[in-house]
Amino acid sequence: MEDQEMQLKVRRVTDKFTESMYVLANEPSVALYRLQEHVRRSLPELVQHKTDMQSWEEQSQGAIYTVEYACSAVKSMNNSSLYFKNIDSLLRQATSMKEQINNSQGRSGKVVDPSTAPTVC
Template identity: 80%
Template sequence: MFPAGDVCGGSTAGVSGRGGFGGRRRKRKWRRGGMEEPEMQLKVKKVTDKFTESMYVLANEPSVALYRLQEHVRRSLPELAQHKSDMQSWEEQSQGAIYTVEYACSAIKNMTDSSVYFKSIDSLLKHAIAMKDQLNAAQGRSAVAPQAKNPPASS
């Protein structure tokens, strides 16, 4: 493509025609093949633009996008599965705690509702104690009278 020793800069120095360095130095110009510099730059720009566009299309092709999506899912799925497992465990623990709290609230409400029954029990106990005192008093009077009739026997 380029003559021997040519560099893209357009000239070489120190290259001999015999294939070695040293000797007589001559300056060569890059052969343009009849094209002018601006025309060549325009063609190079078009080629690089087409190449860049082709690479962009290739890099963003749907199959490549699906591959990238698959790789993302493959990398993040185990972590997401672990998070799901943790969340389910926390949900079960929370449900247990909620049940315990609701049960305790229900028990406290039932206790406050049962205050009527406790008051009734209190009044019934007071009434029973009064009745017992009356029975004891009545038995005490009846026990004192039979002792007078029957003196204790002496042995």
């Protein structure tokens, strides 16, 4: 009787040990299968997100370039105020000279041919 009991206990222990070894041996392959399954499901979506992000990055770079170019144009316009003041001064001088020419022609009564009129530099 004792022998049968011992055999039953040994069988239970060996069965549990065999089951544990089977689980331990198969656990990594089950985990790898689950990883593969997850990657297969999520990879297309990740690829789509990557292409979207690259497209947005290109658009952003274009917008940044445009803004930087506009800023440099505005800064260069600020630097050109001296030139505009110069042009304004020259236009005022030309207008004044034109009025003087008109006044002098009006007094003398002569009509001056524009092609022979003195040029202002």
